[in-house]
Amino acid sequence: MYERGTTQGRLAGAASTGWVIVVLAFWIAFWWGLIVVFRINPDFLPMPGDVVARLVRLATHPVGEGPLHVHVWASFQRFVGGFAMAVALGVPLGFVMGYFRLLDWALTPLFELVRYIPPIAWAPFAILWFGANFGAQAFVIFISTLPPILISAYGAMRAVDPTLMAAARTLGAKPMTIILEVGIPSSIPVLIGGLRIGVATGWMALIAAEIVAGTGTRAGLGYLILVGQQTLQASTTIGAMVLIGALGWSFDVALRRLERAVQRWR
């Protein structure tokens, strides 16, 4: 009756935690071996150990506005701010568009167009409107995560089993009741898929926004990448990149947990 899982879901689902650790260990060893065998200059590609040492040092020694946790927290806040706005607007709007055809016709072409604009293209306007600070960065996250979230909420509502809606109508349900009591519960699998895509695009857009639109503040993981570049510390840049990857992944894991938790009836 329902589609289960996206391609990402299947890939992630296939890997147990132990297996993930083994595979990552293998690729870290491969990285290390590459440097040793080809005698690569550490300024060009640092050793895994150097990256870890750099992260440890960053954790205790401030760069820009503070030590590592300040940068992680700054990026996290911006991301959550923009993402929460996109969810707050995109989910209800998508559901309503999926149910009422007139809104669908009026708004769908607009979102079909907006979704193909790279988030970072909004940076100049974001800075113009909000200044090169939290507002600009959160706006870039918002604008990049809104289309996937809205489109998935819309698609989820369109995909609701029509006989379930008919059943609710014959029991006396009005449109709002149908959206709340039939549309939303049966949309959750598709919707969470959309949130996961939103997390991925939004998190990537954030880092880009911090590099391009983040000159007003000296905090964030994107800022650390810039610092690494400007100070010729390749280990700082790679350390920030590793953290960005790990945090993005942990958001996805959290959403998958949520997905299972809200669907005990399946």
Add this chain to the structure above:
Amino acid sequence: MSNSIVYRDVSMTFGRGASAVQALSATNFGIGDQEFLMIVGPSGCGKSTLLHITAGLLRPSTGEVLLDGKPVTGPGPDKALVFQNFSLFPWKTVWDNIEFGLRINGVDRADRSERVAKYIRLTGLAGFERHYPRQLSGGMQQRVALARSFVMRPRVLLMDEPFAALDAQNRTLMQEELVRIWSEQRAAVLFITHAVEEAVYLADRVIVMSRRPGTIKEVIDVNAATGPGHWRDRPLNDVASEPRFQELRHRVWDSVRSEITTHEDA
């Protein structure tokens, strides 16, 4: 006997112009106040269309349906519909499924509990209140669907091949259950089926429909054949061997079969 439902020149055409398909040609008849009316006919004869028009889910191309003298303009709990695929809300428990219609129609909590409990007892679902639909067999799920409809105390009960998805034993049990519940809470019943035996066993009158565009081909008065003690008040197994039952079943089947064969020749 007064009619609770009256069809006046009800017809249905899907699509427009060259691609238009007439599903139902002008239909006139009435359903008695507490009558059990069965409709049989070949696939695509418009019997489901007729049912959905009665439920208010479809608007007829011409004519109107009157319920207690008032035209049907939309779906509502006075016209309960039982679906072939049960159409239970999979994220709601048995209790919550049955309670849904009462809750959205503003019945207060105490009254709701009492009525839900009554229909859970009546349909033999006691002990399964907290189960989700997927944890139940097909027969149990259809009991929940029956309870969900009967709890609304509808004026007319519309049944769209409700037992077609069940195996033969369960189907017989559910037919007997339905008669038992219906005897306690009389309403007009419009019941659509492919199964000729089911029609002859349950009905006061059987309507045989012609192939598309559907019309009423024949009306068979089962009550006249059974006399005072109706077949449905005894187990199907006892009735099935009676000559009069077999004779009537034969007659209805011949009528339906001639429609199917003409259809294939065309």
